[in-house]
Amino acid sequence: MAAIVEVKDVNMNFYTLEGELQVLYDLNFSLEEGKILALLGPSGCGKSTMLNILSGLLKPTSGQVRIDGKLGYMFQRDHLLEWRTIMDNITIGLEIQKKLNEEARQKIESLLKTYGLWDFRNRYPRELSGGMRQRVALIRTLSVDPDILLLDEAFSALDYQTRLLVSDDIYKIIKNEKKTTILVTHDISEAISMADFVLVLSKRPATIKGIHNINLTIEEEKTPLSARKAPEFKDYFNALWKELDIYED
Template identity: 40%
Template sequence: MVLTVEHLSKTFGDVEAVRDVSLAVDEGEFVSIVGPSGCGKSTLMEIVGGLIEPTAGRIDVSGMPGIVFQQESAFPWRTVVENVAFGLEMTGVGKAERLTRARDMIELVGLGGFEDRYPTELSGGMRQRVAIARTLVMEPKIILMDEPFGALDEQTRLILGEELSRIREATNATVLFITHSFDEALLLSDRIVVMTARPGTIKQVVVNPLPRPRDSTIVSDPEFGRLSGELWELLREESMRALAGERGR
């Protein structure tokens, strides 16, 4: 297993964010986490990424994870290739090798020809591709993605979802992915973890039987519709509970 989480809990003061979460992710798996707002998805991701400590429980991660956040993270004073090569530079990889590896990864994410552009010259979707390339070039054992397309418009999200599906097939990357979109989860995932309202626990894990490779045409598959309905049924009660909790404050 690349990632093992056992009986993980996290409390902030008197707020219990995550309770008794156990999860395992195997090499090459793409696992998405869905759940109502405030259920602890991002908290779980931050614990796995080593950004915060759990209150209880155990985590075992193979190597240092790579992280792609929703917020833009490209350095505006660096070109695309310099941004992608940044992590390699920080770990002492020689200039010629890091630039070669960075250019290869830029091609993989569909940004060939933009190596010498600056982030301000790119669209939001292109900047997220830079962030993905910068993570992939480090060859992490697992990539953590916290709603990486959440700030983008629906059309761009769909395009980048297809691109991420293609990249995942090409690299066999192991990914833990947070999303609010059922379509995104079903397009990308091998398994979908459904979390409850806070305190976040795992309500159910849904195995995605849709065949790979997948693209946006999969939404017309009747099985896609059935699975989307199943996810909504699982989440509807939790979303109502979360909304009731917000109103009761």
């Protein structure tokens, strides 16, 4: 299957008053349609910078990025507007693009019904739990019908228990909607449980230390929660922890 995302020889430098800062060095990877890739690395290594390059918000210093499709970007915070209802928050992107027609509205209504938010469509964000707000944020991203989702530590603002439950919800939505996804995280367990592939980045300037194909033996339907029960889970965790080498000088 042809790659829907391709990154070739990407380097990224920033220029400050103190001089040139190299953030990414010679990154190469690709991703096939319908797969989930986790970018895993220590804090400050350049994971979000890579995501911003993929989204077009940043232009790499050198190298090429090919994206075969439309992107949707989900940030760390849900960025819901407190004065707009849930339905109005979801439609805001289409309103700005002047693409909010009857077909688009029917698609949004279908997503709300499928993922348990229909009864909350006229509520305000402050009336929802953190997990529900994240589901709303994802549906808002899906409303513009992207081919590829970029998730920038989308669960990091949640407490641990909520984070586990929400990652299950988000995973099911991604798989049901058949979206190619790139997930940025520094949580090893999250990367293993959600992704088909885990790309490990070094400290800055970030290089690729390894790309791991995640194959787990799961008797039930795969979700991030059920994935943690797989016998191979601890082996992947130990291998990734060692490769991250967080404490190296």
